[in-house]
Structures are given as structure tokens and as C-alpha cells.
Amino acid sequence: MGSGDRLKKRIQLWKKALVHFALCFIMGFFTGFAPMSSVSLFTSRNAEALRTKFIDSAAVANRSLMAELKPLVGSSSNHDLRQLIVVTTTRSGDWWQDALLRRMAETLRLVPQPVLWVIVQASSDADTEATAEVLRNTGVMYRHLAFKENLTNAAAEEDDHQRNLALSHIERHRLTGIVHFAELSNVYDLQFFQELRNIEVFGAWPMAMVSANRKRVVVDGPICNSSNVILGWISEDLSNAKFSLSNDLIMKSTEETIKAKPSKINISGFAFNSSILWDPERWGRSISVPDTSQDSIRFVQEVMLEDETKMKGIPADCSKIMLWRLHVHER
Template sequence: MGTIERTKKKNHLWKKAFGHFALCFVMGFFTGFAPPSTATLFAGRAAEHLPGRSIGILPTAPAEAVERVLEPGVAVNRTMIEIPRSVPTAAVGRGGGDESGDDPPPPLEEARMRELQTPSQRLLIVVTTTRSNDRFQGAFLRRLANTLRLVPPPLLWIVVQAHAGASATASMLRTTGVMYRHLTFKENFTDPEAEADHQRNVALSHVEYHRLTGIVHFAGASNVYDLQFFDEIRQIEVFGTWPVAMVSENRKRVVVDGPICHSSKVEGWILKDLSSDRRLFLTSTDVSTTPSKINISGFAFNSSILWDPERWGRSTSLPDTSQDSIKFVHEVILEDETKLKGIPADCSRIMVWHLHIPRVVPLPFHNQNHDKR
């Protein structure tokens, strides 16, 4: 009798377990056909009906891509990556001519608090200007993007370009995996220098309005960098400077332009041609007290000097500081060398090379065909 009762109890447990299994299976089967949540369902529908924007995720970008479609008749359009909240800067930039969805600039106190971060966490704001009708522009930007992808975040790449050729660049920037903002303008220029200054003012006005707290560097599209350079400029408190090697293959020239330093203190400036002298012997005639011409790729500065000048001993009543920010930067560089920090220590290494690329490059077989004729 004891054996029969135990057998009945065992069979009852098996039937109970099988019933639970069948119930869970049926519930899981039908749950699989339901959406994960109503929030996800409605969010997807809202994104599908959002006019004038497309939303996607870059393969290696740490943030969501928010693209503003380029439209004729709008003064400034841009393709930009929304900066995540963990990065100490504003999320969405201002567009000239279409400011309906713009965010107001953050309070000054909040922007100042961001400066308390450690140097390794400082935002790098790399500004790149472009030249009109430059057929190598796409290749240069792609190469610079590959360099910036190797720089530890946070980093924001600001590319400024004329409106006419912005569509192709916008498509390329979306595939770089670099956090960027694409700013465009509609003005026409015949002077390349005036156009470059205007582009820099467009970028600096964007930085000033949104109080983007970080270290600003103007990176030429044809520049070549040592990756340690980006770690060095994060140490800048006010202004930093370094020597730049300007290389011209077709002219067979190498010119060094930059500061002479002692323990990061700037003591003079040189502009020396090393084409026939590979050993850089300096004489008193080679060193000047002020730079003969400011090489903008040889400087970086704390962006807060634009929107918080009183902190750095500048008067807010200076004329044309907001309309011509790059002129403001030039004045600060020239007026007080004590604010400049030489990079690296003693300015003893070249970490930035500027390549001179001619507008017209002859093909290898061009001379041979010409000789046959």
C-alpha cells in the first residue's frame, strides 16, 4: 500500500510540473508577438513622421545623429551629432536663419563649473575651414577624420563650408564616426584669406553662443598630427602655442614656424627655412620678439575667453569682438606672451606638419605625352 501511494504522489507531481510548463510555454509564445512596450511603439511612429529630419546611429559614434536637411534659402544649415550629456557642452547648436528649434545658451555659472574638470576630460573643439573649388577637399577631410577617430573623447569637430558644396561633405561626415557639427554660409569671396577668416568667425560665433567649454584648435585640412599633440593641448589653461613644420614637396622646402621656449615659457619666435640645413642652428637674427605672421594652426586657446573675457582680464567693451572673433584672438596672442604656454615642454618637438598641396598636380604621364608631341 505504501508503494502505491508513493507512485500516485509521484505521478501527481509530474502532472503538476507538466501543467506549469505548458502554461508558461503558451504565455511566452503569445507574448513574443506583442511589441516590447507602448513607449517604443509610439516613439518609432513619431520618428517616422518627424518633418525635415532623419535620425540614425553612426556605427562608432557615441551619440545619436541628428541631421538637418540642407535647404536652399537658409543662411546656415549643418549636419551635427548631438553631444551626450556626459560630455561637458551644449547639446544642439544654433542655425543662422532657422532658430525655431534652438536651445538657449547655458547659464554662465554652469559653463564655469565645466572648467573644474580634469585636463584629460576637457573637450577638444577642432575647427576645420575649407577652400572653395578645392578638388582634394574630400580626401583631406577623410584623412583628418581618420586621425580624429584615434583621439580619446571628448572631441567635437566643427567643419565650416560654403553652402554650395555642403551636401557631399555632409554625406561623408555622417560616416566618419567622429562627433561633429557642420556649419555652412552663403557669402561669396574672391580672397581666400578673407574667406578663411569668415569661416573661423562662423565657428567661433557658434562656440561663443553655446558656451562650448573646451580647447579650440584650428586644424588645417591638410595638416598631419602626432597623436600625442592632442593630449598636450588639453593641458592648456589660457593660450598654447607650438612649432609647426610647413612642408612643400614640389618646392622641396621645409620651414619651421613657431616659438622658442624654456620650460613652457615663450622667449621668442622663429621662421627658419631648413631646406639646406637639417640641423637647425639658430642665431640672434633668426629669433624675433613677436611672430612675423600668426600661423593659426600653431595656437590653441580656452574657449571661455570668448564668452567670459573678464575672467581673463579682458574688457567686454572692446569693439568688434563678437563680430570678428578671430581678430580678437589675434590681439590676445600678440599683446601678452605670459599667457602663452609652449607645447611640449621647451617646444622641443614638431607634432604638427602643414602640407602645401598645389592647386594643380601634373599627372605622371603628362610630361611624356608632351615630349612625344
């Protein structure tokens, strides 16, 4: 074999080596861009779990005094389900208030969001800071309002003053939703809050007022038909009753006990769309004579009782008690 043949054979070997190297490099390059299916599935699943956990934790951490309520955009079918519920409560210095505050917090934690809890309390109350500490650990979106007025009026008037402060805050910040005035001593069926989201303008319901010391149960509220149209109002002592709330109560009630229209509705017995505070014309209320009394509660109740056609009775047939108010007496 001559030197020319050996050179030619050596060049062919180098060409084969270069071709093999190029093929291996190309295969390795494209294989690196094609992830394994099992690895991808596992990674995606864990990444999603971590992302969800982070979002949930952040949401709880930001449910504070300065939490902003962003408008919810969606289809009309999701509107009722995502309607904001604004629950307002007042605080006094009574010895049992701390326990009731914590119980209310536990109740609102179980309600599907969005829910905003507005708590009003006198800043002179020594428990103001303690209340703030409790609220920070509830996991419920809240706003804690403290006022400095030194009122010497009756307790009922002071409660109305605190509620008017809450309504002023709601109006100033345009917190659009369904407003419910809750007593800390109230006990709820959780379905009650979903029923609130079905209210468009005004809503009312029968509620039971229970006094353990007197062994007395009084049902107060509307009577309505299957279309949730209110037929009248009752206030019945059912301490010894053994009948259902709907048909039996209507049959038992006489013309004297059924009122066409009450002079005033129990503060926890109604709810309303908060936009009535700053846009009453939207709901058919004339504002030719502006209200300068700053008594928003009285204004809302007047609007409700003026036109009951805008008021919806809940739940269906008004046949179920979903709210109990416990009368707690100081020892």
C-alpha cells in the first residue's frame, strides 16, 4: 500500500469520526429541549400547589384595616355569588363582649368571600387595643373604626351613632355590597349569608329573639309567599308553640297580629344595597329634598318602608329561622 492510499484511508476515518460527533451533538442538543413527561407532570403539580398555598396565605395576611376591595368582573350569573357582604357590629365595654367578638369572627370565617367586617368602638374604651389584636388574628377582612365622641345618651342611641359612623365609612369609600347590622350576640345559619347575596335592593327575614332567663322565644319579621313577596309583618311569642313557621303561623295569626307595615324594623332583621346611600335615585328614591340629618339608619328605614315592592323576603316563603338573637344579661 502506497503512501497515497494510507493518507486517503486516514482522511476517511476522520470524516466518519466527524459525522458521528455531529450526529451525537445534534441528538443531544434537541433531547435537552424535550422534557421527560413524568418530570414535567411532577414539577407542574408541585409548582401549582406552592403557588396556591402562597396566594391563600397572602390573602389572609392582607385582610386588614387597609384592605382594598377591588371590583369583581364576571358574568351576571356569578354576580350574586360574588356579591360583597358588609357585616357591621358595635362594641361596648361589657364583660362578655370579648367572647362574643371571637365567636362572630369564627362565624364569618366560614362564610364564602367576599365578606367585610366593620367594627365600631369608642376609642376611650380600654379594650380598643385588645379588640384590634383579636381582629388581626381572625383571618377575616375587617375595618376597625374608633370614635372619640363622649356620648351620655342611652345605650340604644349610642348604638345607632356607631352604626351611622359605619354607614358614613361605607358611603365615603363606596363599598358596594349588601349591608347587614349584626349584634355580637346573634347566632346564624350559614345559609343566611348566601341568602343575603340574593338581595337586590332591600331584604327582610323572620328572626327569633331568645331569652334564656325568661324562657321566652319571640319571632319577629315578615310573612311572605312562595315568590318572596312580603304579605305582612308579625311579632309572635312562640315560647309554647309546636307548629311550623310558615302555614301554621299564618293560620294562627289574626288580622290584629299581622301588621300591614311596622313602624320600625328590628336592626338585625333587614339588609340593603349600600349604593342607596350615595345613589338613591337608582332605586327610585327622589333626592329633591336632601337629607342633612346625618342619620343614615333612619334614612334607610324610611326608604324601605316607603315602598315594600322593592323589599324581598328571605328565605323562600319566609318559612325558616336563620338568625337567632340571644339576650345576654349582665350578672
